[in-house]
Amino acid sequence: MKRQLILEDGTVFVGQGFGSDQETIGEVVFSTGMTGYQEIISDPSYCGQIVTLTYPLIGNYGINRDDFETIAPAINGLIVKEAATTPSNWRSLQTLDEFLKEKNIPGLQGIDTRKLTRIIRKYGTLKGALCGMGVNVNDIISKLKSEPLPTNQVERVSTKTAYPSPGRGYRVVLVDFGMKHGILRELIKRDCDVVVVPYNITAEEVLRLQPDGIMLSNGPGDPKNVPQAIEMIKGVLGKVPIFGICLGHQLFALACGANTIKMKFGHRGSNHPVKNLETGAVDITSQNHGYTVEMESIANTRLKVTHVALNDGTVEGLEHLDHPAFTVQYHPEASPGPEDSNHLFDKFMNLIKTHKKEGEAVCQNA
Numbered sequence: 001m002k003r004q005l006i007l008e009d010g011t012v013f014v015g016q017g018f019g020s021d022q023e024t025i026g027e028v029v030f031s032t033g034m035t036g037y038q039e040i041i042s043d044p045s046y047c048g049q050i051v052t053l054t055y056p057l058i059g060n061y062g063i064n065r066d067d068f069e070t071i072a073p074a075i076n077g078l079i080v081k082e083a084a085t086t087p088s089n090w091r092s093l094q095t096l097d098e099f100l101k102e103k104n105i106p107g108l109q110g111i112d113t114r115k116l117t118r119i120i121r122k123y124g125t126l127k128g129a130l131c132g133m134g135v136n137v138n139d140i141i142s143k144l145k146s147e148p149l150p151t152n153q154v155e156r157v158s159t160k161t162a163y164p165s166p167g168r169g170y171r172v173v174l175v176d177f178g179m180k181h182g183i184l185r186e187l188i189k190r191d192c193d194v195v196v197v198p199y200n201i202t203a204e205e206v207l208r209l210q211p212d213g214i215m216l217s218n219g220p221g222d223p224k225n226v227p228q229a230i231e232m233i234k235g236v237l238g239k240v241p242i243f244g245i246c247l248g249h250q251l252f253a254l255a256c257g258a259n260t261i262k263m264k265f266g267h268r269g270s271n272h273p274v275k276n277l278e279t280g281a282v283d284i285t286s287q288n289h290g291y292t293v294e295m296e297s298i299a300n301t302r303l304k305v306t307h308v309a310l311n312d313g314t315v316e317g318l319e320h321l322d323h324p325a326f327t328v329q330y331h332p333e334a335s336p337g338p339e340d341s342n343h344l345f346d347k348f349m350n351l352i353k354t355h356k357k358e359g360e361a362v363c364q365n366a
């Protein structure tokens, strides 16, 4: 069945449909990761977006039981050059097409994904519609132009209620803004006693859980759409060690008085080089973001830039000068992508340990 992608700038791509035949609109973004499509499709940070994968053959190892970042994928559509129909892998349980049908996600294949990516790179992220051939293209273009981007994605993908993931180690409150399960897996590996909580938890509620550390997760959309979280972070800063990833990093920056801005087309892929400004070391990182902390806004804060992106010089990591708190824009949990920066979870454990020791010393001296 023919299906088309209509962009708000008037460009139309005609290809073949796969997955669900639902009509959809969303922000069209591209990811350059060559593998890891199951993790990308199920990363809640893509909530509401139509994701284009630049690697030309997608689906050849199928969909398996284990590689989900959430069990309820929230992307609005998937665009590929070619969707494999006969996956071959011992873990494969279904084809990409079957999976997308089951989750009611429309797909488009057979279009020139390089051309689409170049348009996005040139003009910036665009809104687009995936639809059948019978529609009035001009009506859809005006709808795309007039319709604002959604603002409630975090509310959509965050857990509705708190839940524990017990362990024998440090108590970590993990604030779920659209958490990738990889983050939870990393904390579990380190035996943390995790409590996953909804995005709109207050600082008082967090502190009542008596955390040794607070983890701020990744999540979809503009960080300025989540003002409750910014207030919560202000309320816990300095009391408990904090580690933030991606949206968590952006919310932390806003809570500390920095600013965030929308990028032209963002960073999405598995090979983004990031430099640690202290050591000079470069990590190859997994990324998925369309907003960034504004470099110039850091000067008026008590924050220090610890990491920058080598491709465009944007802020990739922050540390608080007075309090035990650090954040990164990229994904140390990988999934998908390289695990170069996995050590940041150990850094978080060490920060918790030091903070706890200091707290005990204060108690003994009192």
Ligand SMILES: NC(=O)CC[C@H](N)C(=O)O
Pocket (backbone or CB within 6 Å): 045, 217, 218, 219, 220, 221, 222, 223, 245, 246, 247, 248, 288, 289, 290, 291, 292
């Ligand atoms: N992966 C994330 O947490 C993304 C953060 C934010 N939604 C952005 O696009 O910049």
